[in-house]
Each structure stands twice: as structure tokens, then as C-alpha cells.
Amino acid sequence: MLLIHRIPYPPNKGDKIRSYHLLKHLAQHYRVHLATFVDDTDDWQHVPRVQALCASSHFSPLNPKLARLRSLGALFADRSLSLDYYRDAALRQWTAAAVRSHRIERIVVFSSAMAQYAEPFPHARRVVDFCDVDSAKWAQYAEQKSWPMSALYAHEARQLLAYERKVARDTYAALFVSQPEADLFRQLAPESGHKIDFFNNGVDTDYFSASPAMLTPYAAGEQVVVFTGAMDYWPNVDAVSWFVTEVLPALRQRVPGLLFYIVGARPSAAVQALARHEGVSVTGTVPDVRPFIAFAQVAVAPLRIARGIQNKVLEAMSMATPVVASREALEGIDAVAGGEVILAEGAAAFVDSIASLLNDDAHRAAIGAAARARVEQRYSWSGNLARLEERIEC
CATH class of the missing domain: 3.40.50.2000 (Glycogen Phosphorylase B;)
Structure with a gap:
């Protein structure tokens, strides 16, 4: 199986919890070949832990500031900024080589922006975990911000929704983080309604429990x-x-x-x-x-x-x-x-x-x-x- 991930670690960072547990779960049932980014220099220390879960892996460095600048070109080409933000030639080349050499027939994609790397392989069974309806998030931003940022966010909402709908049409399943998110996308992409489903986030209840050995960070008597x-x-x-x-x-x-x-x-x-x-x-x-x-x-x-x-x-x-x-x-x-x-x-x-x-x-x-x-x-x-x-x- 090929897993095309945005950033799957570390498991205690809020935006990476779902992605890490997805990888960990798949590794228990499949030989996982992972293509992903590293967008924080502190996260390189976690790479060996992730590599241990995979049959093979590729990590592309991602500089958020440079990626934001690069993505602005999408404004003049009627493309989604998110797609250009995550565009990377080395990751694309590694993915293509992995599919060929390992004869991969199943691909799981984490987030709509990463689906661009699965597009060349229509023979594979492709499942995309959208997590959230990201285009709706950009639409919310557009409503809250003043011009010119409102115009930029509205552009991204339109372009990304068009791409999200294309991804859903081209894949076997489009999954979301909750029933309300799935229902919202079903309204936005009715042509793919039969493919849309969800699975909730989980919690590591052993990790997130009040351990007796835990020390309070607060002074005595503070509320x-x-x-x-x-x-x-x-x-x-x-x-x-x-x-x-x-x-x-x-x-x-x-x-x-x-x-x-x-x-x-x-x-x-x-x-x-x-x-x-x-x-x-x-x-x-x-x-x-x-x-x-x-x-x-x-x-x-x-x-x-x-x-x-x-x-x-x-x-x-x-x-x-x-x-x-x-x-x-x-x-x-x-x-x-x-x-x-x-x-x-x-x-x-x-x-x-x-x-x-x-x-x-x-x-x-x-x-x-x-x-x-x-x-x-x-x-x-x-x-x-x-x-x-x-x-x-x-």
C-alpha cells in the first residue's frame, strides 16, 4: 500500500494526531510505503519512529514561508493555492517509482491537497481522507476578513472546492472526520454522494489520563x-x-x-x-x-x-x-x-x-x-x- 501523507507526526501535535494514528493503524495490516513532508525542523527527530512503521519512505522538506510564496502563482493561473503549496517534484518522482517497483494497487491519501500525487495511477484503488471540507474553511475566512484577504480566501474556496469535487469523482471513497463534515460535502458534491463517508477521530485514553505521577504546572491554590x-x-x-x-x-x-x-x-x-x-x-x-x-x-x-x-x-x-x-x-x-x-x-x-x-x-x-x-x-x-x-x- 502507498500512503501519501501531508505530515504524519508527531502524535501529540493537534493537527497531526489523526494522520499519525492512520499511519500506525495501516502499518498493522499492510506493507506501507510512505510519501510525506516535514514542515518543522523539530519534527526531523521523529523521522526514525515513522520509518520504523514503513516498508519504505520518502520525506520531503517543506519550508512554510517559501511554500506560501510559491503558492501565490496559483492566483494568476486559476489554480488552488493549496495544491501549489504542496507541489514537490522529488515527492512526485519517488511516488511514481514506488508504485512501479512495488506494484502498488491500493493508495490512501491524507488531505485533498495531496491527492495530486495519486492522480497518475487510476488503476489503483484510491481512498482519500479529506479530514475536513477545507474549501468551506477558506469560505469562512473570506467572510471574516476584509479586502484584499477576503478576495484571496474566496478565490481559494472556489478553486479548492472544484478540486475536491474532482478528487471525489476520481476516487473509490471520500472520507471525512465527522458526520456533519460528510453531510456538508455531500451537499457540495452531490454527484459523489455514494462515495462519501466518515470516521471519527479517536483519543489515546491511556496517554490522555490523569497520571498520579504527573506534577501540576500551576501554583498552589490557583484556579x-x-x-x-x-x-x-x-x-x-x-x-x-x-x-x-x-x-x-x-x-x-x-x-x-x-x-x-x-x-x-x-x-x-x-x-x-x-x-x-x-x-x-x-x-x-x-x-x-x-x-x-x-x-x-x-x-x-x-x-x-x-x-x-x-x-x-x-x-x-x-x-x-x-x-x-x-x-x-x-x-x-x-x-x-x-x-x-x-x-x-x-x-x-x-x-x-x-x-x-x-x-x-x-x-x-x-x-x-x-x-x-x-x-x-x-x-x-x-x-x-x-x-x-x-x-x-x-
Whole structure:
């Protein structure tokens, strides 16, 4: 089997969790030949771990700044910027050689932009894990941004949707991260409706559990609300900026001394500036995100723009930390609002919900325990990835 991956490691980075577990699962059942990128110099240390799962592999370095500049040429050629961003001659050549030499008959592609590398092999059974409807994400960005960025994002939404529809038409199965994402794409690409399916993300419940050996990163007696995620990702930046300005001042009036921790790599300048607000701490990269989740009283996900399933929500649930989240952040997550997670719509609802949890230890513990039970029941990787195997083999 050939696996054409965007970036499948390390497994503790939010945007790479699904891709890593996909690779790990396939390696248990097939001889996997992997073609992928490395977009972060820190990730080269993980290459041997990934190579050990594969029969053969190719890793192309990807410089995000240069890739963004290169992709701008697509604006003048009516192409998707995403396709040019991930265009690489060495990866294309290695893929073609691997298909020929290993007589590959099954190809799994991770993300629509990588499907360009599978196009030359129509004889193979091709399955694409789109994850999210990426074109819809760009359309959301276009609605939120002002000109000229709104025009650029609208261009990408149109071009990428056209390519997503082509990919779906040409492959055996088009898979997504949740039922809502699959339903959305079925509306956008009705001609491929019979090929569209989904498999949910999972959680490593052994890894994301409150270990007795874990040490708290917080000072004694601190009451903490935490947000986790890649902090150069605009929806996360938007979420914490909104929370700090619209929610935190009123919340600290209700709960004096409350602290808001923003935990995640590569905080943008806008995120770093939030640390100037009273009660806000921006950590940047941390060696292990789990203690920050486990010892916080509440985890929040106030996302206003979101696609697919939010791993940050599932991980906090797995660690029995109560989650207060927007409707967008809970899309696709099978959990009982009010019993296993708390849905909050608007700033006042976030203030009331968080203050209520902080003032009721028993309620907080009950929500956390129910959330952990839901994850154990519904979000195992092995169970969810079985749907992928059905599509590869049927």
C-alpha cells in the first residue's frame, strides 16, 4: 500500500494526531510505503519512529514561508493555492517509482491537497481522507476578513472546492472526520454522494489520563481555565482573543484571581500581546500539554470558526477536565450537552457556565467523569479506523 501523507507526526501535535494514528493503524495490516513532508525542523527527530512503521519512505522538506510564496502563482493561473503549496517534484518522482517497483494497487491519501500525487495511477484503488471540507474553511475566512484577504480566501474556496469535487469523482471513497463534515460535502458534491463517508477521530485514553505521577504546572491554590492548541492558527488566535476581551473581565469579577492559560506552540504576536492582560498567561511550547489540562479546573474551546472535530475538546474530556465550548467547537462530537460537555453560546453564557463549574466541585467532577466515560465508549482509534478498512477492501 502507498500512503501519501501531508505530515504524519508527531502524535501529540493537534493537527497531526489523526494522520499519525492512520499511519500506525495501516502499518498493522499492510506493507506501507510512505510519501510525506516535514514542515518543522523539530519534527526531523521523529523521522526514525515513522520509518520504523514503513516498508519504505520518502520525506520531503517543506519550508512554510517559501511554500506560501510559491503558492501565490496559483492566483494568476486559476489554480488552488493549496495544491501549489504542496507541489514537490522529488515527492512526485519517488511516488511514481514506488508504485512501479512495488506494484502498488491500493493508495490512501491524507488531505485533498495531496491527492495530486495519486492522480497518475487510476488503476489503483484510491481512498482519500479529506479530514475536513477545507474549501468551506477558506469560505469562512473570506467572510471574516476584509479586502484584499477576503478576495484571496474566496478565490481559494472556489478553486479548492472544484478540486475536491474532482478528487471525489476520481476516487473509490471520500472520507471525512465527522458526520456533519460528510453531510456538508455531500451537499457540495452531490454527484459523489455514494462515495462519501466518515470516521471519527479517536483519543489515546491511556496517554490522555490523569497520571498520579504527573506534577501540576500551576501554583498552589490557583484556579485555572485553560485553552490548548497551535497558537499560530488563526481560528485559535481569534478564539483566545475573543475570550480575553469579551469573557475574562466579567469572569474575573465573578471569580476573583482566576487565571487563563493559553498553552500551545508558536504563539502569534497577537496572542503574545494578550499576556499583558491581567490574569492571562501565554506559555508557548511546553514539553507536555497534559498537566496543563489535567490540573486546570476548566478547559475552554470558544472557537468561532471551526471545521471537523476539535482534538482539544476530546483530549480534555479524556482527562476528565470539564469542557465549556462554543457550538462550532462541539460540531461532530457525540457528547451530551449539559451532562458530558457544557455548550455556551455567547460571552454571557461562557461567564455563567465557567463560574458555575468553579463554584461547584461536585458538578465539575461529575461532568469530567461523564466526559471520560464518553470518550472511552465512543472514541477509540481502533474502532473508528475500522470504517477506513472497509472502504479499502470492499
